[in-house]
Amino acid sequence: MRQRKTDYGTIILHWTFVAAFAVALVTGLRIATETPDRTWLNWFDAVLPRDSVWIAHMQAAVVLVAVAIGYIVYMVRSGLGRRVQLDKVRLRGLFGRGQARLSAVIALMYWIFFVTMSGLLISGGALYFGFYSGYDVAMLHWVGTWVILAFVVLHVLTQLKSGGAAQLLRIFRPAPLPAPPPRLDAVELLGMLAEQSARLPDSEKADSPEVSSHPLQPRAEARRDQSEPAPQAARPRNPTLQANAFVVAVAAAITGASLLVATDRLAVDSVHIRRINPADAPSLDGDTSDRAWRGVKPFSLLTGEGGNFDGKGEARIEIRAVHDGTYAYFLFTWQDSTRSLKHLPLVKEADGWHLLHSGFQLGDEHQYNEDKFSVLLTTSDVTLAGGRTFHPGPQPVAGAPATMSGRGLHYTDVGYADVWQWKATSGAGGWMDDAHFGPPLNPTPMQAANVVPYKGGFAPDPGAANYRDNFTVEADTSGGPRRSRLIAPLRLPKAVADTTAAMGDIDLDPNHGESDGARWFMTEQDSVPYSTAIDARIPIGTVIPGVILNGEFSGDRADIRATARWASGHWALEVKRRLDTTSQFDVPIKTGVFMRVAAFDHSQIRHTRHVRPIRIEVE
Template sequence: MKYRKTDYGTIILHWLLVGAFGVAFFSGMRIATETPERLWINLFDAVLPRESVWVIHMQAALVLVAVALAYAVYLVRSGLTRRVKLDGMRFRGLFGRVEARLGAINVLLCWVFFIAMSLLMASGAALYFGILAGYDAATLHWYSTWVILAFAALHILTHFKIGGLSQLFRIFRPAHLPPPSKQLDAVELLAMLAEQSAAPARHVAPGNGLPTEPGFPLNGDLRKPRGAQSSITPAGTSAQGSGSRRRYPTLQANPLVVAAAVAITGTSFILAADRLAVDQLEIHRIDGADAPTLDGDTSDRAWRAAIPFFVTTNGGGNFEGRGETRIEVRAVHDGTWAYFLFIWEDPTRSLKHFPLLKESGGWRILNNGLESGDESDFHEDKFSVLLTTADLTLAGDRTFHASPHPIPGAPATTTGRGLHYSTAGYVDVWEWRATSGSTGWMDDAHFGPPLEPTPMQAHHIVPYKGGFAPDPGAANYVDNFAIEADVTGGARFVAPLRLPKDVAATTAAMGRVDLDPSHGDEDGSRWFMTEAESIPYSAADDARIPIGATIPGVIIAGEFVGDRADVRCMARWASGRWALEVARRLDTGSEYDVPIKTGVFMRVAAFDHSQIRHTRHVRPIRLEVEK
């Protein structure tokens, strides 16, 4: 039995492609678990990578780009373009014999693969570099992946139909590349014609059409008699003899070597462009008298003079089902304080943070994910800023660790997602909340090493948060309910901590009460109660509140103090956009804070009435602080 073989160049490029796509696929599936509707991927948690997920995904993507470049060059240089040539003959083959039909189908499948792989790489580049890096690019990236998987299955099936196992196993049996058919060179053709015209005239013997000249046989024996010399010479040789040198020598390079050189050059250019094209936010220095007023008004002279930076973020929850928003960032400093203006698109002004509704059986906390820590309906809008000194293009591998159980020995996540923590120093995190943030503070927190779980976290009564924790100090807001813990029998939610003194006044402050999560709250309304406006819960006071009443789920009491109070802010929503003004000292002196200086990297994220499902961007923003 004669075994079928394939040229070694095709085999090498084929298995490089398979390996790179396999790594990209499994790491990409892990990344995709962050999308709310794709938690089903966690069923394959055991086979998905957990460490350096983003890094290996990008490395595999770079190898895919290199292989694509190499394969295109290799096909041309090796003369194998006929393998995938899509012409009239191929289309006619679709209606011909079985062999022709299978061959035509295989070529069509190859072109489907070429298109899908091109879209996969283009959408991946768009997401990475922030060009059209929104819902559409992410969706295109997702579906292109599955088209390629479908191609792989059909590709194998088609080759099996063409030649059985022998056809399939040829990809394991290397052979030398057959030489391509030589193309006729116009210069060589003219030289050959000139030599023929200069040669002595020949006579044609009657009846046989063969030239008669000394030494040329007429009996059909084309072997040249001893001593005879033909006047017709091969193209590229002189008429003086076969030992003459070629007039037009050419350099023949191995097609695979040429393809590899092109691939290495192309990927080197991409890597250089990645390092040079840094996303940069310029923080200009202003006079202290020109510092912007923190009131949510973007008309300050400082903001008009600041250079804006735009970044498209995606992968979040809500935002009208697309999970994306475009964020504008401006920044200035006066030598002591840094001021930031963040503007992002949000279709609704959402202030309802776990409101409480009185029903016939008692109070109910409105939610769809409170116990798991993944609320996406009844939650306030939020915005977060991350600062780190680490030069990380892919911070996700250092500050977020995917998997339902990323820390051995610690509690599993209640959301099916990963956990935030950092083992390479503290990462500064600011978190603004639409409800409590209206009092002028942005919560100062950090990612640090994984914390020891509390008893309630260890028994999955409340979510374990890994290394995410507020800075030392206190905040001025608390939830208007408590969780009654019983580590042996679970937990249950109990009555509100506080009730309004004046139900009518509290209802008026909340504005029009619309419990549809997709509807925003009225301008001027607020969904919190202060200590002065409320009283501790009692059954007697509860009895005077009618069934159907709704009260806020947040109590404002006290002040922000300590390291937690380092960030001041104020926000305003109008015409489908939030504008958030923020101020913090350039250097707070806290070990949990990152000084604001040149070389620090920033990331931003927006939440649309979602507890944890925030948008994100891949490349960081490098700060350039003017002295």
């Protein structure tokens, strides 16, 4: 029995696509494990990659774009478009039987695949280049992935039904590309029919059947008189058009991929830091009307894949920046429909005090948490989001504790990435926490026992902050399912009525924001250490803040001053830091440094993100 074969061009393009899509799939699923409510993907942790997943995902995407370009060119140049042609005849086959119907179904599946794959590549490009990286495009990318996986299964089954195992095995058996049949020449065909009709006797003409409305292309040897000598083969007029179809397709694919990579390298997102007179430096009050910000063109980007934000997890962020030669000033504004100040509040019930939380003990509080904003500075432009500073998976560091949330950890292999983090309640004193990502730290005894979450290489810079939680966590030795328990509160208000009034209109729904002027923290001046005597005088149902402020920041941790204001569904955060703090944990603000930003909507770790870095240009 003759073995079925496939042209080598189709085989090479097919398996190149399979390899690239496999890499894109496993890296994409690993990236998706960091999306809220998709940690179920950690069930596949054993087969999902751990290192440089973002970079590998982008490289696979470039190969897929190249294969798509090459396949289109190859189909056109080789004349194999009939394989997937979806004309009226084939569409009628959907209502037929047997092989005709199967052939029509296969062709229709191919076109569903083409459309879905185009959607994947376009949505992936939009997410990467930031043209639109919001919820809708991310969902299109997510759904498209599963449609392609469904196509793979159906493709194998339909090919098996079409020709059995021999049909499947032909993709492993290369053969030369067959020459396409000559195209139908209507003028030549009519001339040939006229000559043939002239030679027939009249009786045969009368009895001759009617010519089909879809005649086949005549053979080349039938077009000329057999008695005449065959003409010599004409020399090709255009050697380029006669080139090997696969070579042309490969050249087009390489050209397309090269243009894509060049576009990525040349189209750099940048924030220009304009120089101003020190006398014109903005006041840190969250007011965007300062003269320093007038005329400064903002850099705007849409970030996504975060938690909350009205269920879509996206926020548009604008960045403005100036400097006076000593300090850099930034104005960050971002969308957030609610002012969330409720950070782990405590409520007194009949059986004692209870901490309001949803995931805090796992290090993934996503309800009762203050709004936050984060900035990352790095000197490496190849550090894609998560490519070098974030490592996904439930246990990214070998020998270290697994993450209690099932999500990954921030750390670097060498050196430090500078991290700033503003907090709506804890940062009310006028500071922005100065921290860093560094090599993985040794776990503390509490972290090793999974009492509190292990944080990898994330740590505050040396020094002290002026805020702390109004509760502590200790190991639970009662033998229950939990390894930790909360001891609360540490301090009680001196005057309950005054504290309640300072908190404004108390609404414990985490999706509802706080009123203007509300203050969800206590200071040591308006609170006292916990005692049963004072506790006995506090009525059931009382709500007190979960944050205590006292004093000021100190050390390297005090390098950044900041003040924010919320109004009309937007936060405005003004930030001030020296251009160069000389700290080993900080990155100098200078031309060539890259920045990333992220917003948190009452969430501990579920922040928005963007892929491409933002290059800083200092005037």
